[in-house]
Amino acid sequence: MANLTKNDIAWNTLFARYDLLTKIRNDGYFEITAAQINEERESRLMAKFDHSVNLPAIFKEHHLSILPLSRTKYIVGPFRTHFTIASDLEKQHVFFEIPHNIESISFPNLNSESLALNYAYIAGLITDFLGEEAYQTLSGRMSTGCFGFTINNRSITVENSQCEIDAGFESDNYLLLIEAKNYAVDDFLIRQLYYPFRLWSSKVHKKVIPVLMTFSNDTFTFYEFQFTDISHYSSLILTRAVEYSLQPEPISSDDIMALLQSLSPAESVEGIPFPQADKFERVIDLLGLLTEKELTKDDITENYQFDIRQTQYYTDAGRYLGLIDKTTDGDCVTFRLTDNAIKIFNSSYRNKYLGIIAAMLNKPIFYAVFKESLHNGAVPSRDVIVTIMQEANLSISGTTITRRASTVSSWVNWIWGQIEV
Known part of the structure; x- marks a missing residue:
């Protein structure tokens, strides 16, 4: 059950109780009432999936979705309910x-x-x-x-x-x-x-x-x-x-050089894994969501564009940077911003991004890879990054270190994207 959300568990129960798969196979759909859904969990939490990644596991497995017919009734069937935005869309x-x-x-x-x-x-x-x-x-x-x-x-x-x-x-x-x-x-x-x-x-x-x-x-x-x-x-x-x-306040190479001289890089505390979260923009989005309120693991997985694995990866990435705190109370895992993150996100546009860059470069691997990119005029290849990580004795091996190197490359590229050349 560790990899199932509350919605996953509740829908699995409802599918079994009402034999939904057989009825959908025979009729092409199944109408279910809010009262029936409420037997397991509130229908308002169980029937709105803003992104396809939020669909319960049993829906994904059988290519199903759900739509409201009224305030008290829903229809479940093999419907294409979401629109995908092309990643290479010109804007x-x-x-x-x-x-x-x-x-x-x-x-x-x-x-x-x-x-x-x-x-x-x-x-x-x-x-x-x-x-x-x-x-x-x-x-x-x-x-x-x-x-x-x-x-x-x-x-x-x-x-x-x-x-x-x-x-x-x-x-x-x-x-x-x-x-x-x-x-x-x-x-x-x-x-x-x-x-x-x-x-x-x-x-x-x-x-x-x-x-x-x-x-x-x-x-x-x-x-x-x-x-x-x-x-x-x-x-x-x-x-x-x-x-x-x-039109951003420019962050110059001199700003970054001054930042590098002020840092004393140190690895995160034991128990926080090295990041595996290639899209750093999504880390910033998650931090932005947490500026409004603290969120549980299920909140993030069920309401935003993260599946349960991505929720773990991206919250761990924020924890690694010292920007997210995690608390556990029984089965409830909650995330909130650290004091440093609150300070950063209350800063001006320019200082906000310098603060985020500082949090990243305060980690030895990112510091070393960025310094290498300064020396060579380009972000190092993945093989070079793997070598830097191996020399740091991170206790990461095999294909895992290659995946983590991809994250390092992506994040360092993000830093360069913030610097006025």
């Missing part, structure tokens, strides 16, 4: 300026989706994205009304289900409906755009534009979608993507 890039007349909300310390949305509006990003002045008119939970649609060749009727709109902005010609995430995403639940789109397309005469907005690594990204067939759940296409970032 328009725009710089924006801080609105200096605002004191009650500050950049980059936007530690919730609502703060990120408010800031995007105040900074003029919404108006820029739409191409005309817009005003916030919608937010919160509301009833979908009644409508029908098809998914995977199956007709489905929704009757007054609940949907939530993070923000709606109206201009002379458009109604922009935004689903916001305060972290980068690889995929997302189409329903979070489709149900609000169906609701408001029937209420207004203006063009309704569904948008996913992410705030990750201090960059806003707006993904605009279009449903080519309003009655088909999976008909959405991505029409454009725009990144908005602050």
